[in-house]
Amino acid sequence: MSAASVLDGIGLEGRCVSLTLERGRIAAIAPCAGAAQWQVLPLPVDPHVHLDKSFIWPRARPDAPGLFPAIEATQSDKAYWTEADLRTRAARALAEAQANGIRGMRSHVDWGEPDTPLAWTVLGEVAAEWRDRVTLQRAPLVSLDILGDPAHGPAIAAHVAATGDGVLGAFLYRHADYPEKLARIFALAADHGLRLDFHVDEGLEPEAQGFDEIVRLTGVHGMAGRVLCGHACALSVRPADAVARVLDDAAEAGIALCVLPTTNLWLQDGSPGRTPRLRGLAPLHEARAAGVRVVFGADNVADPFYPFGSFDTIETLRLACTAAHLDPTEWLGAITTDASQTLGLPAPTIAPNAPADFLLLHGADWHQALRRPPKRRIFRNGTKIEDTP
């Protein structure tokens, strides 16, 4: 590593500072005269993506709006999911993530049958190849009916515990007998010491209340900080008092909530020729006010669930700000510290002696930096590795 280098004009928590970088670390932070030109952010983490389906959109267009046609289109596309196809698309996704400064991601992996899907194994190999650049965790995305089935769940959980990244997961939307199935899944997680990550209540029917049962079981099993719920769109259409109660319980149980604006905006309340009225975002202001950790994910990128998008947490944050009326300066943690802690990764900081792994976004303040897609610089190990991709 070369001698120290100094970056001037860096905006950090509203102050202008200079960062001294030495041997891959932030050696010193000192006040700086004048106005900041760049805003600094620890390298972001995306807690919810799907690398097995990324970029299949051109060959897998759903024939109707909504979640279930997207699931069907993905199902049909799986005929093409060879090892080479999976590797090529996952590597493209990781390269895009790396170029945007992402240091870690959790990818769900479709697990449609009791047997282990090829994508689980291939993404595990790809994760090992990328370990030094982007940390990639896998979470199985299994139907509640399969994972909650005593004939299949134990073998899946054992396989995930042996070959995975410490996370078990399932898809839950108004499944029959869901409390019993969830109880079995929590017992499997407890037996194997696994975290849990759910796709839950991704729809606009107020009867979808799987989230409530996950909250209850998280408390029963003492799994605070180890359970992440993605979507929970149905909370957006339930009565305010019921939502307030379950969010209080979620905070008490230590559940984290992942809000996925691209996919929710695209899939919820869709029908041909009609403008959507309901946008499907979980009540994130209320959740955070209640004490729930809220994080943001890109979810789907160029697949049947969302045809646009990129592996870029900054763009996810910008869209979340528009969709949910957020002040970005209050939500930077949703793609950095909170996202890291939700995945069990070390919390990044911008502080003396911390690793010099960060993003610089061009702008005198956060408003300027995030007003439009920002010019950015990425530092890893104290070295600038990439300008705006």
Ligand SMILES: [Zn+2]
């Ligand atoms: Zn998802």
